[in-house]
Amino acid sequence: xxxxxxxxxxxxxxxxxxxxxxxxxxxxxxxxxxxxxxxxxxxxxxxxxxxxxxxxxxxxxxxxxxxxxxxxxxxxxxxxxxxxxxxxxxxxxxxxxxxxxxxxxxxxxxxxxxxxxxxxxxxxxxxx
Numbered sequence: 001x002x003x004x005x006x007x008x009x010x011x012x013x014x015x016x017x018x019x020x021x022x023x024x025x026x027x028x029x030x031x032x033x034x035x036x037x038x039x040x041x042x043x044x045x046x047x048x049x050x051x052x053x054x055x056x057x058x059x060x061x062x063x064x065x066x067x068x069x070x071x072x073x074x075x076x077x078x079x080x081x082x083x084x085x086x087x088x089x090x091x092x093x094x095x096x097x098x099x100x101x102x103x104x105x106x107x108x109x110x111x112x113x114x115x116x117x118x119x120x121x122x123x124x125x126x127x128x
Contacts, residue, residue: 030053
């Protein structure tokens with residue numbers, strides 16, 4: 001059974017930072033592509049970024065690419081989303097997702113159907 005548990009969300013002022021964690025069990029992050037998505041109230045879930053099995057990362061936008069970093073700790077089987085210079089527009093529930101073991105092409109990283117397991121989400125609220 002695959003489980004993903006996110007943590008690290010909270011309330012932060014604009015310009016602040018947060019690091020989200022996603023602890024994975026039942027699947028190895030070294031062999032599975034991992035994605036971070038977010039869903040703001042009243043909006044569709046959107047891709048934030050992801051880390052491929054190669055260790056390479058991809059982001060949905062230039063804004064995220066410049067402010068967010070994704071990494072993974074193989075010993076902890078955990079994936080991280082480090083966010084700096086947070087903006088009110090970053091307010092959302094953030095989800096991590098795991099794909100089945102194997103290579104995932106970069107262009108597929110942002111597709112929700114690439115992933116078959118999702119965490120419960122963690123709320124990030126950025127105040128202005």
